Amino acid sequence: GEDVEQSLFLSVREGDSSVINCTYTDSSSTYLYWYKQEPGAGLQLLTYIFSNMDMKQDQRLTVLLNKKDKHLSLRIADTQTGDSAIYFCAELRQGAQKLVFGQGTRLTINP
């Protein structure tokens, strides 16, 4: 199938960790990405992971990749109000040179 699936909404308390999940379908994907979209702005590349990696950490961000289950997650530690945004996962399908996006997860931070 074509779909990259994400849940549409996530709400967390300030200071807690946020975990945003994504499932994809194509085992030939070479790169998997997380993009962040703040209100009124375009998508900004947040981080990415190459398909031969299981984990990537970048400051407060941790990306986990489970290739067997085709599952990608983004963990944001110590979530802050500035993390409020829509987060898109995307897979780069090598053969078709095609970037397939999920629907986006809207992260809301509660005080």
Place this chain on the structure above:
Amino acid sequence: NAGVTQTPKFRILKIGQSMTLQCTQDMNHNYMYWYRQDPGMGLKLIYYSVGAGITDKGEVPNGYNVSRSTTEDFPLRLELAAPSQTSVYFCASSSGGLEKLFFGSGTQLSVL
């Protein structure tokens, strides 16, 4: 450094009208893309270009046209606007394919 600039930010069209969405980038990127984002959906590729004078169709090209006369500019043309074209349109560019895209801030288009 401006990056990818899109104009206008908002536009309302009547059915059957035409318009051009402008996109320009100042990073000397060869690759440029147009996506549309419908509510609750991921981005869908409309058209792309791998260099000046070269364009190709993406997943959802019907109802749109593009041109790439310069490296910097990649306008998207709607000839006969339809309500199904109500969406948010994003232009993006990269130096080498889809590995790292830089996005503009989007154009919100409503066709009524």
